[in-house]
Amino acid sequence: MEFSFELIALLFAVAVIAGTIDTLAGGGGLITIPALMLSGMPPINALGTNKLQGCAGTGTATLLLLKKSRIKLRHIRPLILAAFLGSVAGTVAVHFVNQEYLTLAVPIVLTFIAGYFILYKPSRAIHLGKKIGSKKFKYAVIPGIGFYDGMFGPGTGSFFTLASVLCRRAKLVAATAVAKPLNFATNLSSLIVFAAYGNVVWHVGLVMMLGQFIGAWVGIHFLYRINPNKLRLLVVIVCIVMLARYLYSSGWITA
DSSP: OOOOHHHHHHHHHHHHHHHHHHHHHSOTHHHHHHHHHHTTOOHHHHHHHHHHHHHHHHHHHHHHHHHTTSSOHHHHHHHHHHHHHHHHHHHHHHTTSOHHHHHHHHHHHHHHHHHHHHHOOTTTGGGSSOOOOHHHIIIIIHHHHHHHHHHTOTTHHHHHHHHHHHHHOOOHHHHHHHHHHHHHHHHHHHHHHHHHTTOOOHHHHHHHHHHHHHHHHHHHHHHTTSOTHHHHHHHHHHHHHHHHHHHHHTTSSOO
16 A cells, blocks of 8 residues: 555644544544545554554553553553453454445444533533442453454543443543553554554554654643543544545545
8 A cells, every 4th residue: 555745744643633632532543543544544454553553642641651650550450451352352353344334333433422522521420320340340341342442443542431430430530541551452452463464554553653652742741731621522523524524535425
């Protein structure tokens, strides 16, 4: 697959923006996966390449959080393993799915996550749902989200955050921090499987990795200073714009 310098530069910029947003609020895949698919990549290659560049963002965020002692690895090691294994299963499964179904999944997932961000109120989420046991959380909720990330992925970081808030009644910022190593585990395990199947466009992914690194660095330095509510509108707008662009490029809507 050949890509022009201009297109690769654009994907680099997309990765910077996605890395920043993903670190702060999750949902970076809402930007990168549609962008990769709009670049002309087949869906399965877009998913594999997205995992490569996504590892840089979530990995950088995880290392910075560990360095700042915002998270303790020993407290979340079982959750990391559960997320890793769930993602492996999901990534293997996606290779047995018709790519036409993956194409159809893009607008469905974008619509769902846009609705989720519109309705989700972080400041009120603490009052929703009931706290579940640690075993159910570790053996059902976390692997389930990991499986989704392996199958598709957009919004996984947000789902990990939301799960911690609703199921374990964690504070939003703390839940956002814990979501980073979990998301890194799912990205890494999924990347290993995609690479084994030969579905990673390495030169594009490596350039986007640099963008993700920059975005994650920026995001982490604002994570404990910014109100996540302010990011919801931005993510919703990006999601809707991407959805409209994808439907237009697919011929589902016309000008």
